[in-house]
Amino acid sequence: MKNNHFLVALFFFSIATTGAQTFEKTKDFQKFNGYFNFYYDDTSDKVYLQVDDLEKEFLYVYSLSSGIGSNDIGLDRGQLGNEQVVYFKKAGNKLLLVQPNLKYRANTQNNLERKSVEQAFAKSVLHGFKIEEDSKGSYLIDFTDFLMRDAHGVSNRLKNTKQGSYSLDLSKSALAFERTKAFPKNVEFDVTLTFKGNPTGDWIRSVTPNPDLVTVAQHHSLIELPDDNYEKREFDPRCGSYPFSYYDYATPVQEPILKRFVTRHRLEKKDPNATISEAIEPIVYYLDNGTPEPVRSALLEGGRWWNQAFESIGFKDAFQLKILPDSADPLDVRYNVIQWVHRSTRGWSYGSSITDPRTGEIIKGHVSLGSLRIRQDFMIAQALMNQPFAERDDNYQPMLEMALARIRQLSAHEIGHTLGFAHNFAASTNNRASVMDYPHPQLKLDGDQIDFSNAYDTGIGEWDKITVAYSYMDFPDGADEKEAMIGILKKAQDDGLRYISDQDARPRGGAHALGHLWDNGRNASDELANVMELRKVAMDNFSIDNIRSHEPNSVLEDVFVPLYFFHRYQTEATSKLIGGLDYNYAVKGDGQRVVEPISASSQEKALETILMTLHADKIAIPKDKLGLFPPRAIGYQSTRESFKGRTGVSFDALSAAETAADMTLGLLLHPERASRLIQQKSMDKSQLGLEKVLDETIQESFGVAHKDSYWSQVQGTINYRVLYHLMNLAAHDKVHPQVNAIAIKSLKDLKTRLLSNGKSPVSVDTVRRIDDFLKKPSDFKVISAPKIPDGSPIGMDCMN
Structure with a gap:
């Protein structure tokens, strides 16, 4: 991931009309110079793209720059779409935008063998563009219709979530130039799209001023692919990474045709033989500068825990977390970003990424953190505390501290996904060995009071160091990399670390003894007994003083809900032991x-x-x-x-x-x-x-x-x-x-x-x-x- 361009971003963002014109048609148009040059004709409200290199692959990504605000519908601000390797191919009087089939390939020097695989499986032509002008091998195409379409599938999502039947209304849609920019290795287009339709669902009605007309913003990125110097690393089911895979038909018959590799950022030591070395290019993440305090500080602190893991494998300051510059766009591929996302209901946070579909290299990490989650954690603490508002209404600090402790862990957790790491739901049974678990507040009784001091962990876990070592260790010259990686996993096994991920942790019908969601303790049964006792004490203490003065009792009922069901997740964990x-x-x-x-x-x-x-x-x-x-x-x-x-x-x-x-x-x-x-x-x-x-x-x-x-x-x-x-x-x-x-x-x-x-x-x-x-x-x-x-x-x- 390259981050060293942002200080000169404005220099490369050109909307100048000076300089030589390549095409006669564009002489009066506004010109943007970048990875692709493009032009804007304000009289027709059209964008024209200049294509200089045919059949040269690049990356195309679509996303949402503004969303709908309903977690149930699932169209969030900053939500990434699918990344696609594409290229332009000339066909008669048009250029075709072609997506090759990278799932099936032949990694060989034999050109005919490669072609045989390419021709065996379908490609996808994403769009056809009439050539408006040809000048010395450069082609001018009208890019407007490609941009002004529902690339992200908003209308289908509204239909599939039973919110209504909607279609794109181009009369109420427009190009959005405040987020349309050009840079040397990427160009970014933003469009405002309005969908008209007949609303049938409550979710869409609850988040739109006029549910007949739903306006969002979609974003399109054309990105230069990374160079060929990235080294893929073999996937192992024990390593804690997400697998990236494809079929290689050039594989010898005695070897598996399905290839699996870890997904990871590119990270190399300046001196691979040094015990401690700075990175050639550190992994830098940026926090949404619209995040308020004290959440901002908590997210920065929790996210920076990851540097502990990179230090443990000999990197100095290889992972960094900063505030996003005011001039930067969170969807700009040059920035790994943590976005603070608002919705009408509390919902999942998630870590996603843009990866190179050829190799699995992570090009951009993108975290979306739901802003209402912290309020639920605050309310859980409010329910568990013994009459927190008996004497004064401003006694909120203990509850806020527990909620912020959870936010620190959440920051580290979601960043972990964008570093390439999967959930480890066995970590809670082993001294909270990973931030990639789902943590339940770990509490203990002190008489008739509940002690919150150890509710959530305060740093990176031992398992997280294993996953970082496997995926990111830069081995010295001459080292046997495969044997070294096996050694990393063997040490984890010898240390008693366990790894169990999503498919084995779900409660309904689940069977694994250790892999559970939102649990604590090495023994699920013992912890359920402990949770039931905590629940009893908290319910005995519960009173009108669990809310502030002049708040209605209806609020008290809402606070009581998570307390009453406080045992639900430990019950899930315990049930999995039976027939487990x-x-x-x-x-x-x-x-x-x-x-x-x-x-x-x-x-x-x-x-x-x-x-x-x-x-x-x-x-x-x-x-x-x-x-x-x-x-x-x-x-x-x-x-x-x-x-x-x-x-x-x-x-x-x-x-x-x-x-x-x-x-x-x-x-x-x-x-x-x-x-x-x-x-x-x-x-x-x-x-x-x-x-x-x-x-x-x-x-x-x-x-x-x-x-x-x-x-x-x-x-x-x-x-x-x-x-x-x-x-x-x-x-x-x-x-x-x-x-x-x-x-x-x-x-x-x-x-x-x-x-x-x-x-x-x-x-x-x-x-x-x-x-x-x-x-x-x-x-x-x-x-x-x-x-x-x-x-x-x-x-x-x-x-x-």
Whole structure:
């Protein structure tokens, strides 16, 4: 990544009309001199591009310079589109913009062999341009239509998210020259596009002044490709990097045809033989200069943690983080950027990049940080603190400090993605070994107070040093690079560092014992017990003094939501131990554990712990807190992050418990987990098995009685959720048939149990439901519980 041009950017940005004119047509046009020269005719509002080199590859990137502001729709300010290697090819009286197929190639000196692969797979012609003028081998084309199109797919995104049918209205669209610039190695075009249509979704209505007309700005970049001196580095599934891959048909038959390499920035020591050396070209990132304090300082501090990892492999000041100059455009390819992005709801932050599709070299890192995330972290701290506003309303500093600690970690995390690194969701089980995990606040009890001092980590992790070493180590002359990289991974293994990424960490049906989202602790069961105790203390302490003076109680209810569901992610982690596995991304000869089931004792402990979350005395909102939550005040309507219920305007305590129980049961009795339990029991009779899981679940729900009438009703609500999930397993068509059989047996046993315990209205109704189900299981449909409020950032696109 080249960053040394920005100080002279304005010098190269030319909108001069002086100098020799190449084309007769352009003599009265405004000229921009750069990587491609282009001209603007203000009388026709057209842009003309000068093409000097045919069939010379360059990089084309489209992006959004201003977005829509809805995380659900997913069209953010600064969002990058796909990078594409392209070239111009003459065909008669036109130039074609061609995208070659780089997924399939032949890396050989044999020109005919290369051509045979090129001709075997389709290319894509992105656009055809009529040649307006030809002057000594230079061609002038009208570039306007190419720029004034929906390259980013805004209309398709609005349609696919069910927000309405929209089309581009060119009469309300225009070129935007304040962000259209020319530089020696890149040219940047910006356009204002208006889409007209018929809005059908609430999301688009909520973020536009007139949802019939949606105006955004799209950006187009034409970029010189890097030189050929970049050295690809072989990918290893244990290394923590994202793989870049293509098929090389020139590969000898005995070797794999699919080639995999790590994605990384170019980084070289000035002296590769020195123990410590400056970089020839350091990796420099720039923070959005529109970021406010104290967030700005927190992001700078957290992002700079990465220099610790580069120092550990012998680089001095190889990673730097600065403030973006006021004159710089965040979408300019010359700048690695961290953008502070505003949306109407809190949402995911993500780290993306522009890479060279030929090699996987990262040319530009681009981080998007959602500005509302910090407010959610603040509110979590507000809920957990013991009456923070009892004495004064300006006692916000402790909550702000926890939120800023999270922002520091988030900055490092998302920058890590743009350095080429994937998530490591096993790091939280090993002394927080990586910023590439999703951290849950790590708290401890001090009497009846909660200690926030160690909520989030304060530096780079040991695993992060491994990933940096593997991807960025500049080995001395004569070193065996492959053996050295294997040695890096062997040291990580010897040090007990574990790496588990996205596909093995997701909770629904997930099985890995260590790879979890938003968890803490080496043992998930122990941490769930700890979290439940923290939750109890915080709920006991919770009062009107968790909000400021003169704020309505409706705000208090919103603060209470993340506290009530504080156990949700550790519950997810614990559920994965049941029917769970311990495995690694092992390769032949590395000596790692390949795969084995979690021990029976660990699974049984996990089951015992998770079933606590189905006990009314553990999960019910304390009765003395219910008087804090009146019907919502005018102007403070409920949102997707509020409790859902069945009682109209009044606060529904039973539905809160029902929602929490349904969360647990959806994890514990997931169909894939049930099928794994069948298989594990068949191979080891001492294992937990599905039958025991169902028996224990029924015992810890239907087998529990409470004298308190409120707790009894809460338990009854929980029991109905157990019933529905049993029926779901009994009727499910994507499980082993043995799962159906065991679940049906459990339902029949439950019926017998209920009949023997008397004829309460609930027992009679439960028996009726079981009988109706057994008559025709195929008619069964799960009765939905009230939806759990959003806990993770809203939306599902990336990635933090």
